[in-house]
Amino acid sequence: MSRYRNLLLFIILAAFWGSAFMAIRAGLEFIPPVLFAAIRYDVAGVLMLAYAIYVTDRWRPRTSGEWKLVLVGGALMIAAYHAFLFVGEQDTPSAAAAVIVSLSPILTTGFARVFLPSERLTPAGIAGLLLGFVGVAVLSFANAGSSESLTTSIVPQILVFLAAFSFALGSVLTQRIEAELPIETMEAWSMLLGALMMHGISIARPSESVSAIEVTPEAIAAVAYLSIFASAVGFLIYFDLLDRLGAVEINLVSYVAPVFAAITGWFFLQEPVTPLTVAGFCIVFTGFCLLKRRAISRELPRITGAFSSGR
Known part of the structure; x- marks a missing residue:
């Protein structure tokens, strides 16, 4: 096994998840947003459920x-997250959307302090939380060139923020539920349930219909890439790295993904990367x-060792 196996998998995962923002923007040219997200999942x-059946002896929930x-996973981490994200990305550049979504680990920590009483925010932690919101505010105004364009510039990015908000809330609430379902099974059924919910949302939106889909090579490629590589293969890599490296490392993927989204x-799509986006x-x-x-300083030596050893 390669000495740098973990590092390679980390980069591949960041590339898949970062480039997914570009694939979403590309596919939105041909498919209504919520319907697009539903078809993706x-x-x-189905792919994740097949994998769960293959690798676990508990391929369906019972209790x-x-x-x-x-x-909770299907409603918040799949349906709400992707409905907000896909609608918001219609008018949000790929890199900006990826940066806003990278706020999820910060929001997750904030929610944990609220819903998990054993967790407490220090003054530095509060400063970190506030900085995260400042960063999103900078992005929200990045493309607002005039007062007339302010609303149309900010609203889509607020929707992307609500996507990150939904995912973070779902992440914390699932930790409060006492269940020992294999993560592959939980992801598979959450994806299927979330897809069903998004089909319902899409039907309820007057602007969306199956007849509005333009079946083009670009649309097929976008759905295939998001479904197979960014979702199914991406989550398999995620599971592997989670076992080998831990939660801090997985959070760091969120901060490498925007680089691939920008590239x-x-x-x-010829999307420019503005200085305000970088800021x-x-x-x-x-x-x-x-x-x-504290977690980074504690885990950094172990993470570095895991990257170099490939264990």
């Missing part, structure tokens, strides 16, 4: 606690480092 959910876990958005990213990342400073 129709495919990804009320397990179904509650799937319900692929520029290369494939917003730096502010959000600084907030994360403040919030997680």
Whole structure:
């Protein structure tokens, strides 16, 4: 096994998840947003369920606690997250969307302090949380060139922020549910349930219909890439790295992904990367480092060793 196996997998995962923002923007040209997200998870959910059946002996939830876990994951971490994200990305550049979504680990820590009483925010932690919001504010105003464009510039990015908010809330609430469902099974059923919810949302939106889909090679490629690589394969890599490296390392993927979002958005969609986008990213990342400073200092030697050893 390669000495740098973990580092390679980390980069691949960041590339898949970062370039997903570009693929979403590309596919939105041909498919209504919430319907697009639903179709993505129709495919990804079936693939993940097949994998769960193959690798676990508990491929479906059985207890009320397990179904509650799937319900929270499907409603918040799949349906709400992706409905807000796909609608918001219609008018949000790939890099900016990726940076706003990278606020999720910061929001997750904030929610943990509220819903998990054993967790408490220190003054530095509060400063980190506030910095995260400042970074998002910088991004929200990055493309507002005039007062007339202010509303149309900010509202889509608020929707992307609500996506990060939903995912972070779901992450914390699932920790409060007592259930020992294999993570592959939980992800599979959450994806399928979330896809079903998004189909319902899409039907309820007057602006969306199946007839509005333009079946083009670009649309097919976007759905295939998001379903197979960014979702199914991406989560398999995620599971592997989570076992080997831990939660701090997985959070750091969120701060490498915007780099790939910026590169692929520029290369494939000619999206410019503005100085304010870079500034917003730096502010959000600084907030994360403040919030997680103790965990990072404690885990950094182990993470570095795991990267170099490939264990």
